[in-house]
Amino acid sequence: MSYIEGFVTPVPSANKEAYRKHAESATAMFKDLGATRLYEGWGDDVPDGKQTDFKRAVQAKADETVLFSFIEYPSKEVRGAANKRMMDDPRMEDMAKDMPFDGMRMIWSGFSPILDKGEAGKGRYLDGFVAPIPAGNEQAYRDLAEVGAQVFTEYGATRVVETFGDDVMDGKxxxxxxxxEARDGETIAYSWIEWxxxxxxxxxxxxxxxxxRMQPGDKPMPFDGKRMIYGGFATLVDSLGGMA
Incomplete structure (x- = not known):
């Protein structure tokens, strides 16, 4: 089963080209380590939320843009091996010398897919989401995701991916x-739609x-929409679909 390493990163807007080059240079290394895809999405339609949003998630400054990014691996085992090998790879040391962003505010974790509909690499625009799923609501969320994936692909989406947090790290x-603002017992959903x-x-x-089909009716939503963060991202780098 595939495995996802998901990232959200604040990047100074003036460093867009430097970040693109940084990501492009990382692509070959991650492929050598077993990754099947590296994607970087540049924040394009990232709204401010009343309670949570992507900007607050990484404490983005006024002159920074938020990126939604991920690395796809064939399995959790391949991802684990890649992370171990990465520490001894001289290319990683070279990239770390002049990072075009604040790594202390980047967030990342490992996620297991629960749904993957469509074909990867066909989209040039992406909607990204992170949501809290209360304990016991995982199956209800899966059921809702199945319906949503069918609807989105009918209306033009090329791929819909839903994942649950598996190796969710605590950051300083x-x-x-x-x-x-995840609570005890909640599962973190990391998802995207490609267009x-x-x-x-x-x-x-x-x-x-x-x-x-997308109207909730009498059924309560299986997640807290007020704490979900979402936004639209323009492809900056995609190892499957080429560079933007």
Whole structure:
């Protein structure tokens, strides 16, 4: 089963090109370590939330842009081996010398997929989400995700991926738990929707919101939407779909 290493990173907006080069240089190394895909999404439509949002998740400053990124591995075992080998790889040491972002505020963890519908690498725009799932609601969330994936792909999405936190790390400054104010016993969902472009995404969302299958009805939502963080990201680097 595949495995996801998910990241959210604050990058000075002026460092966009430097970050792109940094990510491009990392692609070859991660492929050598067993990764099947490296994706970097540059924040494009990242709203401010009343309680939580992507900017607060990484304490982003006014002159910074938030990135939603992930590395896909064939399995958790391959990811674990890659992380061990990475520490001894001289390329990692070279990249760490001049990081174009504040690594102390980057958040990352390991996630196990619960749903993967569509084909990777066909999208150039991505919606990213992180949400808290109360204990006991995991199956209800899976059921909702199955319906949502069907609807989104009908309206133009090329891929929908849903994952649950598996190796969720505590950070000194920032982490996923703080990002969504996770409570004891809650599972962290890390998810994304890939679209061919932003126009297709905007048109698709309009249809999704009007689709009766996406109306909650009498059933309560299996997660706290007020603490979910979300945003739209333009592809900056994608090892499958080329560079933006």
């Amino acid at each position: 400054v920032t982490d996923y738990k703080k990002a969504i 061919p472009d932003k126009d297709t995404r905007d048109a698709g969302w309009k249809k999704v919101m009007e689709d009766p």
